Amino acid sequence: MSSLTFYGGVDEIGGNKILLDDKGTRVMLDFGMSFNQSGKYFSEFLQPRKCNCLEDFIAVGLLPKLKGIYREDYIKHARWSQEERGLDAVLITHAHADHAAFIHHLRKDVPIYVSPETKAILNTLEVTGSGGFKDFCNYSCSFEFKPKKDGSGYTKIIGEVAKTPRSLKTFNFGEKFKIDSIEVTPYEVDHSLPGSTAFLIYTSQGNILYTGDYRFHGYRSESTISMVDAAIDEGVDILITEGTRVNEVKGNTEQNVFDKVSEIVKNTKELTLINFPSRDTARLKTFQMVAKEVDKKLVLDLKQAYLLNQLSFTGKDYPSINDQNLCFFAEKKNWGLIGRDDYPQDLILQDYDKWERAYLEKGNVLNFRDIKSNQREYMFYCNYFLLNELIDIKPNKGSRYIRSVCEPFDEEMNLDEKRVQNWLNLFKIDGPHQIHASGHASGPEIFKNIDLIQPKKIIPIHTESTEYFNKKYNNTINIEVGKKIIF
């Protein structure tokens, strides 16, 4: 007997957590955070408490109450009884938070299968990110203490000594691997994050294709097409497909974004300000190509430098940090000494984290003075959290702002957008110019896929529009949170 149980992504976009049980082999497909559910209870300054271990997450329905999957240190600290391992593996489609954020909460002996790019991004998030729930590649054992050497009391064990690597296993696209009785072939798909994967899973009861998030209109569309071809060849009994944009027909391609951005940048007389999803390397490449075309420099932040450096280890074709059209921006931190000549270099470096210092001494790192004095030369990546840097940069009249992220879809995002507009008004910056392409396939594309693959059963996930599937296909299965589907 085999079963699928859905603990997230049900009638909502994201939060995918799917438990596959094939004759006792238990595999979790993604382990992501539901933004809907999180937003209902938490905000920037009201967060789940780490000291409460799993309880805050479980109480508000962010994590399912399952045995044998959660981290040993949290279970011990909460004085819950320790459990045997109840999970044989986790397969992660990609490193977006709504698919991967809750890796942090998993016990350390569960093997987690990821693409090399997903590993690079998880590592970047762990090293450069903020917040207390980012043990993605390493497991930092919490709530441990030891007696002090002089016998005068106890000390908490924190920092590097508490760290052990997680059991992260990287796969190569197209190469089959085994988890007990189950075989899995990972396929690369095009999405707004590098290394996104669809899994074809061979169970004792038939083949399951789990698409993750995918599209056809980025620079890796051939990957998605090849994945569909392989699925047709192998045969699919159950198709678990995303349906984020199943209710939409048209949208921009990445090429459209390039054309429109290029037009705007060509006609910008002063500084070009841009915002795009930080780790979307397809968009980064689009802006990099525009920079080349108009002979400007694209100025990214140091987290992006770290990410590109990590991605370079995959040996694949990602933008290089040494590209002559790329620069990196060191924002003011701590004492704000960057760009000052009245302090010694070693004190300036102390304003920054260890990982940042490695980039700071390179020639292609700029500060606000460089950009301020040569505004026409730069396309400056200015996300929401960098807006205050504009006070130092002082954009000249004639500067423009390109907004290359999705439209706001909730109250909080609307408020943020109002703030962005206020900053633009303050410096008389023209914009925002909204230019974006989605990370997801449209309705007709999803349906074409289904018609080609001809699965016996269809399970829509990661969508608020399941009725579109129901109307078209009578072999659609409707899922409920926590309800087992036997197959």
Ligand SMILES: [Zn+2]
């Ligand atoms: Zn995604």
